[in-house]
Amino acid sequence: MYSIRSEAIFDAAHRLPDYPGKCSCIHGHTYRAIFDMKFDASDINLSIKPFIMDFGSFKKIIKDLVDVWDHTIVLYEKDPIIASMLDADLNTIGGLGLVTMKHIPSAENMVTQLVREFIIAYASYAPKFVLKDWEIMSGEKILPMTIFVTLYETPTNAVTFSRKYNGKNS
Ligand SMILES: [Zn+2]
Secondary structure, eight states: OEEEEEEEEEEEEEOOTTOSSGGGSOEEEEEEEEEEEEEOGGGOOTTTSSOSSOHHHHHHHHHHHHHTTTTEEEEETTOTHHHHHHHTTTTTSSOOOEEEESSOOOHHHHHHHHHHHHHHHHHHHGGGOTTGGGSSEETTEEOOEEEEEEEEEETTEEEEEEEEEOOOBO
């Protein structure tokens, strides 16, 4: 098993509506998202391709994913507070940076979204990439892998979610 890792940090505000505590107030975190891609060693031949995936490409995928949330307020799309924000035109005053999610923006739901979107990006990335023959390809097939994402909401609290991608023909 080979595992390659990269991570990104982003700042965002959120709230958990109806939560019986202070997390129902809008508050901010410096999130740390650690991405681990795990590959079966039998799929890898380093004598032909000396690396699995260029770290620059890996980081680009991650940065594109977390930039959607960086310096924004992430809210559940049915959060009633949104209506009052829009009524007050806060989204245009000073750039409120409101981003909505289909689910309540807990670390669990955010990490699930990161995993789902990472797989979509990974699966579509290789064919676009100039060095595709050098990375994440095994012949004409994109390498299978399992992605683990650990999202730290605070320096000491994190959630990890993983999903397997079975590879596909490009
Ligand atoms: Zn929070």
